[in-house]
Amino acid sequence: MTPANTADNETAPALIWELPPDVRFVLGDRHYNAPNVREVCERSDRILIATKYGAYPHTDEGVEVRRIFHKLRSLAIENFNEHFKGIFDGHGQVPTKGLVNTRRFALGAILVYQLALLYRFQNGLELCVGLKAFLKAA
Known part of the structure; x- marks a missing residue:
């Protein structure tokens, strides 16, 4: 996970x-599609x-692979994100300042x-x- 105040393509390399060594594929958002990341x-x-920049539809040879990977990634991340926000009431402002x-x-x-999952x-x-409900009862 990269810091929020640093560009992804600066941290990724x-x-x-x-x-x-056995990791063959690196999956990233559009911001990872930078010359320095591609070179590494x-x-x-x-x-x-x-994801590539430019107008859709993309027609290069990797378009179908990217489509499948990004669909799977979106399902996993968005489901977790929504689940987590729902549990901790994260759809509005957080109850803290600073x-x-x-x-x-x-x-x-x-x-x-x-800890609850464990x-x-x-x-x-x-x-x-x-x-x-389990967390609220705790």
């Missing part, structure tokens, strides 16, 4: 070099799958979420069914 992928023998307090709130929410997993409960 260092992260790509840290990937295990090529030098490390990886294939960059990133950057440090907001960061603390977000980190605390993630920690509580992970507890439910260890006790053989369904992971996401009734999770909001």
Whole structure:
């Protein structure tokens, strides 16, 4: 995960070099489709799958692969994002003021979420069914 105040294509090259050697594909948003990121992928023998700039429809050879990967990624991320926001009432303003307090709130929410999932997993409960009620009762 990259810092919010840093461009993705500035941070990505260092992260790509840290990937295990058996990782062959790097999936990224449009901002990863930059010459420096593409160069690192090529030098490390990886294939960059990133949205292309320009008008649709794209007709290059990787369009179908990108479409499938981005659909899967969107489903996973958007479902989790909505689930998480629903549990912690994240659709409006957070109940904190200031950057440090907001960061603390977000980190605390993630920690509580992970602990709740761990507890439910260890006790053989369904992971996401009734999770909001479970957390509110705690």
